Amino acid sequence: MNWDWKVFLNDDGSGRTYLEWMFDAWSWTLAVAGASWVVAMVVGVLFGTLRTLPNSPWLVRLANVWVELFRNIPLLVQIFIWYFVVPKIFPAMKELPSFVLVVFALGFFTSARIAEQVRAGVQSLPRGQRYAGMAMGFTTAQTYRYVILPMAFRIIVPPLTSESMNVLKNSSVAFAVSIAELTMFAMQAQEETSRGIEIYLAVTAAYAVSAFAVNRVFAFIEKKVQIPGYIMAGAAGGGH
Amino acid sequence: MLGLDLSFFNWDIISKFVIKGFWFSIQLTIIATLGGIILGTILALMRLSGKKWLATPATIYVNGMRSVPLVMVILWFFLLVPAGFYALIPGGSNNRAEISAIITFVAFEAAYFSEIMRAGIQSISRGQVNAGRALGMTYSQNMKLIVLPQAFRNMVPILLTQTIILFQDTSLVYAIGAYDLLKGFSTAGKIYGRTEEAYLLAAVVYFVMCFGLSYMVKRLQNKIAIIR
Numbered sequence: 001m002n003w004d005w006k007v008f009l010n011d012d013g014s015g016r017t018y019l020e021w022m023f024d025a026w027s028w029t030l031a032v033a034g035a036s037w038v039v040a041m042v043v044g045v046l047f048g049t050l051r052t053l054p055n056s057p058w059l060v061r062l063a064n065v066w067v068e069l070f071r072n073i074p075l076l077v078q079i080f081i082w083y084f085v086v087p088k089i090f091p092a093m094k095e096l097p098s099f100v101l102v103v104f105a106l107g108f109f110t111s112a113r114i115a116e117q118v119r120a121g122v123q124s125l126p127r128g129q130r131y132a133g134m135a136m137g138f139t140t141a142q143t144y145r146y147v148i149l150p151m152a153f154r155i156i157v158p159p160l161t162s163e164s165m166n167v168l169k170n171s172s173v174a175f176a177v178s179i180a181e182l183t184m185f186a187m188q189a190q191e192e193t194s195r196g197i198e199i200y201l202a203v204t205a206a207y208a209v210s211a212f213a214v215n216r217v218f219a220f221i222e223k224k225v226q227i228p229g230y231i232m233a234g235a236a237g238g239g240h
Numbered sequence: 241m242l243g244l245d246l247s248f249f250n251w252d253i254i255s256k257f258v259i260k261g262f263w264f265s266i267q268l269t270i271i272a273t274l275g276g277i278i279l280g281t282i283l284a285l286m287r288l289s290g291k292k293w294l295a296t297p298a299t300i301y302v303n304g305m306r307s308v309p310l311v312m313v314i315l316w317f318f319l320l321v322p323a324g325f326y327a328l329i330p331g332g333s334n335n336r337a338e339i340s341a342i343i344t345f346v347a348f349e350a351a352y353f354s355e356i357m358r359a360g361i362q363s364i365s366r367g368q369v370n371a372g373r374a375l376g377m378t379y380s381q382n383m384k385l386i387v388l389p390q391a392f393r394n395m396v397p398i399l400l401t402q403t404i405i406l407f408q409d410t411s412l413v414y415a416i417g418a419y420d421l422l423k424g425f426s427t428a429g430k431i432y433g434r435t436e437e438a439y440l441l442a443a444v445v446y447f448v449m450c451f452g453l454s455y456m457v458k459r460l461q462n463k464i465a466i467i468r
Contacts, residue, residue: 072450073443074408077422080439088436165307172309176414183311187415196319200312208307 007195008202018189018199025185026206032102032181033171033210037164039107040114047111048118049144054130063115070112075173079105083177102174110167117159121152154225161218165211172207182206249441253428261424264338268420269407272345276406277399279346280353285383287354288361298354305351311415317344318416337418341410349406356398360391397461404453408446421445 008019016024050056050063070078082105087093093101125148133143175183186203190196286298305313318340326332332339364387372382392399411422419427422442429438 068451069447072408072447072454074411074422074446076411076414077439077443077446080426081443084439085436169307169309172311173412175311183309183315183415186312186315190319200316200319204308204312204316207309207312208304211307 003198004195005198007193007198010193012189012192018193021189022182022185022202022206025180025182025203026210028179028181029168029171029206030210032099032106032174032179033168035103036106036110036171037167039103040110040163040167043108043111044114045118046115048115049122049149051115051119052122052148054140067112067115070108071116075106075109075170076176078109079173079176081105098177099179102177102179106167106170106174110163110170113163113166114160117156117163118152120159121156122148124155125151151227154227157218157222157225161215161222164218165214168211168214169207249428249434249437253432257428257431258421258424261419261421264419265407265410265421268338268342268345268410268413269403271342272349272406272410273399273403275346276349276353277357279350280355281357281388283350283354284357284361287358302351302354305348306355310348310409311412313348314341314344314412314415317347337413337416340416341413341418341420345406345410349402352402353399356395356402357391360395360398361387363394364390393464397457397464400457400460401454404450404457407453408450411446 008022009017012018012021047063047066050059051067053059073081079102082101083098086101087096129147129151130143133147138146171181172183174181175187178184182203186199189199193199283298283302286294287302289295318337321340321343323333323336326336326339329339368386368390369382372386377385410420413420414422417423425438425442425445426435429435
């Protein structure tokens, strides 16, 4: 096997090297993943909390439908639907760049998974916590704000870590609608240079480094917000 | 509002384009699940063996696979498996993408199944292992007769949930152009100029299958929970 890493210094035909192109692509990957993560957290926490409300069966049902809908359709199909079908229903969305559509798709897809974890986190708390809030005269909103959610968030940090790494990895599916991210770069650069092994190795390393960085950030957060004496349960398997 | 024409997807078109892809998706899911569980159990046993020369490679393999996007792995295998290999399989040269997809999914899912099996094995109490040893069982007898059957049984719901995720992920073979369920719909949609309807129907089919399966897993989980 003879390596040719100099391929990264070649011009890609538009005045930049393949290395520069790869870093551009890397920033697109991080942008898609970062924006989707924000959407997923906001929507996921909202619906996850709604699913645990004590006296609002309709809100619970609505949130359940949301989760089942976005969890049971493959991400790629959801991306195609956002790209091909949704702009037909709402013509105003035809103006949106495909980046935004992919962020919606990946964000909502992930929000269902995060909602599931938030629900599990809230329900894992002993009933006494909720009663304690009620006994203090808190409203439901106050109980959630000051008692339940701060606890639940700390409990679900480990599964949130792997879900956040999943957002990063899943952003690779954006290649399907021609976002210029890492996977798209790998496919195109491999075709142009036919040095597939070097290109794929570099891109794979970029993904692994990014995922590892996310992992470390969350490990740091987990340590910072840890509740003394409270054993954190790691979540087993599942997901990509 | 949309001008959708779903009636357009009649049985002729479904049997012509979709069925073939549907079978491939099912085949891929079943082979990857069985192969992934077997390979994954071996990896889990290697990691728990306490022998460094077995545990280290298994750990590197599992963590490596889990830190890379599936799409990249699909592309890797498609690129790396030499053409000579496909010639060995009957009909292989015509189905390169499909065969490469099967190999990829077994190799990739093994990493995820191995984590599930590892958690399952670790969930068996020490007393069970000690009881086996007290009966004079060897390490392998202990694993085969005491630990693995229980670990497997405890993990059935999680293994099935992973299978549902796997089934959804089979759509990613789009990257190498293998002919799966999604490809069936999108091909029909493209030929007849009905892209929107095709993707919507694909979404409905995936949804019905995954929702139905996860409902069944939930019921199974309740049943098992009573026994334990």
